[in-house]
Amino acid sequence: MSKDPDFLHTKLCDLLSCKYPIIQTAMGWVSTPHLVVSTINAGGFGFLAAAVMQVSQIEQSIKQIKKQSNHNFGVNFHFFQPDAQKIVDLVIKEEIKAVSYGRSPDKESIRKFKDAGVLCIPTVGAVNHALKAEELGADIIVIQGSEGGGHTGKIPTDELLEEVLESVSVPVVAAGGFKDGKGLISALERGAVGIAMGTRFMMTTDSPVPESTLSKYLEVTKNQITVTDKFDGLSHRLIRNKFIEEIERSSATRLLLMALKNSLRYKNMIGFSYLDLIKSGFSLLKQDPLKPAQALMAVNSPVIIQKAMVEGLPDEGAMPTGLIAGEINNLLSCKDLINSLIEDALNSINNDF
Ligand SMILES: Cc1cc2nc3c(=O)[nH]c(=O)nc-3n(C[C@H](O)[C@H](O)[C@H](O)COP(=O)(O)O)c2cc1C
Structure with missing residues (x-):
């Protein structure tokens, strides 16, 4: 390993400023x-989660961030959101540095972003998805290994990183299971240009998650963290709680009824019309081999997550989490987190010599 102090200044830093x-x-x-x-004020790069927002809220949030920081940031959304085209135009109008997205990328919108100089940074959980993402024009690819929170694949982070690095030529960022400087150094040594973290940033004092729910994350052990596809039809890593146990026991009919009820809440929350809701479900069905009940669950899973993450009712909602939550037992500010991570990384470089 090079002892060069610039070791931590990678291509990712240049691309994202x-x-x-x-x-x-x-x-x-x-x-x-x-x-x-x-x-972003602490030196990292942050993505705004716009997939659960209406366009007007996204616009407001972008303005709020710009008012409080001169640093660059990104916006995350789904191409299957009913207002996706408006979000694409908004991101371009606001000269946002980068977008992130997962399933079902739209070729035409990616071309629009690239023409406007917006960096496209999809997250993938498998090598074939990485190849497809590169073909569609990804500028940077985030790989998320199976340890990661939320929707997750089957391949562990280290393995996936190695396979994707061998297969694509764009810079690759590693995600899934990171929390400290040791992890950062290990990812850089393996060839990544950086790391991406969800759970560790969620478990900070800057997180909006209510204390009642955050305390569950602080208490959780690794064997209380599970992966289920009963929640929204896709492999989802979550804390096993009363709600997850209930859906795992539920019949397909009961799941469908539950999904229908939640769809109505989601429709009102995000300003969907019934037509939008149906279109969104069909768009998912077209792209993914989901069954109808699962597609409906997928469309409205944000409502269930909202119960825990916004309303502070951890037993009634879903709590996505990375496996790493089982190893985190303190809340730091984002600034302290990033500073300690960099300090640890530098120490670990120096200790190697
Ligand atoms: C609470 C929580 C919510 C998440 N929500 C989303 C989401 O809305 N969209 C998305 O693309 N990924 C989502 N993810 C996945 C993260 O963006 C990220 O890829 C993942 O957490 C990385 O793994 P880590 O948690 O081990 O750091 C979520 C993860 C967590 C923990």
Whole structure:
């Protein structure tokens, strides 16, 4: 390893114009303007979670971040959101540095972003998705290994990172299971240009998550963290709680009824019309081999997550989490988190000599 003090200044820092190669990922309800501002002012790069917002809220949030920081940040959204085209135009109008997204990327919108100089940074959980993302024009790819929070694949981070690095030529960022400087150094040594963290940023004093829910994350052990596809039809890593146990026991009919009820709440919350809701479900069905009940669950999973992450009712909602929550037992500010991570990373470089 090079002892060069610039070791921590990677291509990611140049591309995103940030001080450190650390990304705060988008987490629905969690990656709010305050979390983003706290991250970018501390030298990282933050993504605003716009997939659970109406366009007017996204616009307001962007303005709020710009008012509180001169640093760059990104916006995360789904191409299958009914207002996706308006979000694409808003991001371009506001000259946002980067967008992140997951499933079902839209080729035409990616071309629009690239023409406007907005960096496209998809997250993938498998090599074939990375190849597809690169073909569609990704500028940077975030790989999320199976240890990661929220939707997650089957391949562990180290393995996936190695496979994707061998397969694509764009810079790759590692996500899934990171919390400290040792992890950062290990990812850089393996060839990543940086790390992205969700759970660790969610477990900070800058997180908007209510104390009642954060205390569950602080208490959780690794064997209380599970992966289920019963929640929204896709592999989702979550804390096993009363709600998850209930849906795991539920029949398909009961799940469908639950999904329908939640769809109505989601529709009102995000300003969908019934037509939008149906279109959104169909768009997901077209892109993913989901069953109808699962597609409906997927469309409205934000409502269930909202219960825990916004309303502070941890037993009634879903709590997405990375496995790393089982190892985190303190809340730091984003600034202290990033500073300690960089300090640890530098110490670990120096200790090698
Ligand atoms: C509470 C929580 C909510 C999340 N919500 C989203 C989301 O809305 N959209 C998304 O693309 N990823 C979401 N994720 C995944 C993260 O963006 C990130 O990829 C993942 O947390 C990385 O793994 P780590 O938690 O081990 O750091 C979420 C993760 C967590 C922990």
